[in-house]
Amino acid sequence: MADQHTRPAELILASGSPRRRELLSSLGAAFRVVSADIEEVSTHQDPAEVARDLAEQKARAVARREPGALVLASDTLVALDAQILGKPPSEAENAEYLRRLSGRTHSVYSGVALLGPGGLASGVEHTLVTFRALDESEVLYYARSGEGLDKAGGYGIQGLGSALISRIEGEYSNVVGFPLGLVIRLLRAAGVSVWGQT
Template identity: 50%
Template sequence: MFILASASPRRRELLTQIGLTFDVEVADIDETPQLAEAALPYVKRLAEHKAAAVFARHPNKARLVVLGADTTVLCDGQILGKPEDEADAARMLRLLSGRTHQVITGVALMTATACQVAAEVTEVEVIALTDKQIADYVATGEPMGKAGAYGIQGRAARFIPRIEGCYFNVVGLPLARVSAMLETIR
């Protein structure tokens, strides 16, 4: 049995896109960064905790595989999670405007015998945004529920002239890395 420990509809779509069959169970964990915790260890820790929380719910672990994931945006050393409200989304977009930032996704694959944890980093360039562009984008509601207050696969695509690294990582799940991890347990 393969379970995705995530509420993200984008992660569901991505796993379905590559032909995987899975169940979805949301892991309810505290996602607050620890004091002075860097972004890479932060997303790896959250991915592992999500996988472990869902894994622990199942009594029959022999054939259980749980995938946990967490994505964050890092700009100027600041971890940008999901915006709290529209004002927070606009603040994040102003911070990203005209700059390159990193999107970091931690993934954890848990089985009865092991837990593999990895992370993927993608550099993302954002054009210089006007106040009107930011306000109009925030008004769509799309920034809400997304790390860094944007979705590269949606309307924000017009703001991103280039990336370096895995596109799917920016959407929310580095598919090649996850596929390679899954191959090691089959």
Template identity: 45%
Template sequence: MYRLTPGLELILASASPRRRELLGRIGLEFAVAPAHVDETTAPGETAQQAAQRLAQAKALATPAGPGQVVLAADTLVTIDGVILGKPADQAQAVAMLERLNGREHQVVTGFHLRLPGGQRGGLGLSNVRFRRLAPAEIAAYVRSGEPMGKAGAYAVQGLGAALVEAVSGSYTNVVGLPLAAVVKLLLELGLIAPNAEERP
């Protein structure tokens, strides 16, 4: 559906298979170079501030040469003013899911573009509501292993879909990348264009 502007290369600074899938789904070709940064949030930092700062840090930590554009992102879950990152163990995953149980929370994804001539960033915000879960459901979901490595201890595109009652805002933001916002920025900057050569 889209193609990179000739002469440009796109680098995705993420190990997330979900972000790779989202970008690949719209036809973009890109290299993958996961960035390794300290994802600890700073005291007093909001989820929006942390997500944008971490996305920028990942973009800047990724080597890039002339003609290369780096895209990085960071997703956080927040509820009651508390930021929920990735659970360190199963007990922490259970605690996170119990906190989200039957309630609405916000998913925040910061994204950042490192360009040959500068930087640009953006933010995706979505509200997600969990249905009321029985303790046995939470235990079974944690035993599946899926919550590990996921912000807020769930994956809306996986087994976690059974936990989510409603999503308000960008669904792909909850998956890990607000795709419409990212594509809009890439188009505005002239980095991509619709691929008119494609055939149905």
């Protein structure tokens, strides 16, 4: 997308997520934030392709408002038996999600898209997460905390939700919602210096 002699375009993170901001900052890249604010609807059925599609939609939405910029977008979703579990709208729905996830392994998919003057590049990261068996008091305690209400699948691995999990197979940062390995590959391919390397 950019050769070694071309100064990369300004990098924009198309997300208001404080977790994604913090993770991207940790890579040493200079960027600013412009929230995509799109209606998250995809025509795809496969969860991995839904995640990729939504990330690409977010990147395009911000790129239309920021011509010439390099726009980085991400979308993370949780799927159990190929059924997507979105952000629970209520405490009761959050508790129901936790009951379904209890003692089982589910998939976390993050789509990442990078759109700039040189074109679009995207990818998907997949991580398997296993919940320990939860009793009803634990389900209700976590649901009442409110931590899961703004998160795919109804839990956050980086907070109190870490106590729900017995095993992870794959990249931890993917479950947080920003798979750093994939983000680094896409940024470096576009000529952006991260961790001191282009």
